Amino acid sequence: MVKEYTIAQVKEHNSKKDVWILIGNDIYDVTPFLNEHPGGEEVLLEHAGKNATEAFEDVGHSTDARERMDEFKVGTLVAAERTADIPKKNTTEWSVPAPDATESSLKSWIIPVAIGLVATVAYRLYFMS
Numbered sequence: 001m002v003k004e005y006t007i008a009q010v011k012e013h014n015s016k017k018d019v020w021i022l023i024g025n026d027i028y029d030v031t032p033f034l035n036e037h038p039g040g041e042e043v044l045l046e047h048a049g050k051n052a053t054e055a056f057e058d059v060g061h062s063t064d065a066r067e068r069m070d071e072f073k074v075g076t077l078v079a080a081e082r083t084a085d086i087p088k089k090n091t092t093e094w095s096v097p098a099p100d101a102t103e104s105s106l107k108s109w110i111i112p113v114a115i116g117l118v119a120t121v122a123y124r125l126y127f128m129s
C-alpha cells in the first residue's frame with residue numbers, strides 16, 4: 001500500500017537533511033538525490049516541503065528523469081487534498097482537422113467534369129459550325 005500524507009506533513013520535510021517535494025499528487029523524498037540531481041541541489045532545496053509540479057514540468061524533464069523519480073517516491077497525497085488537474089507532460093499536441101470527405105470528393109470530380117464540358121462546348125462552337 002502506498003502511504004498517504006497531507007500537504008501539512010510534506011511541509012515538515014523542508015530542511016537540507018530532509019527534503020520532500022510534491023509533484024502532481026505524489027510525494028518524493030529527494031534527500032539522497034540532492035548531490036546527484038543534474039539540475040543541482042538548489043532547485044530541489046528551494047522546493048523542499050512544497051509543491052514543485054509546475055517547476056518540474058517547466059524544465060521539461062526527460063522520460064529518463066521521470067523513471068528515476070519512482071526510486072524516491074514515498075507516498076501520495078491523502079485523497080481529500082489531491083488535485084485532479086495535473087499539468088501534463090510538456091509536450092505539444094498537434095492535430096490536423098479531418099477533411100470533410102463528402103465535400104472534397106465532390107469537388108474533386110465536379111471541377112474536371114466542368115472543365116471537360118466547357119471545352120467540349122467551346123470546341124463545337126468554334127470548329128463544328
Ligand code: HEM
Pocket residue numbers: 021028030037038039040043044047052055056059060061062063064065066068069072
Ligand atoms: C524526483 C524528482 C526529480 C528527478 C528524478 C529529477 C531528475 C532530473 C534529471 C535526470 C535531469 C537531467 C535532464 C533530464 O534527464 O531531463 C534533471 C535536470 C534538471 N532538473 Fe530535475 N529532477 C527532479 C526534480 C526537479 C525539480 C523539482 C526541479 C525544479 C524545481 C528540477 C529542475 C531541474 C533543472 C533546472 C534541470 C536542468 C535542466 C537542464 O540543464 O537542461 N528537477 N532533473
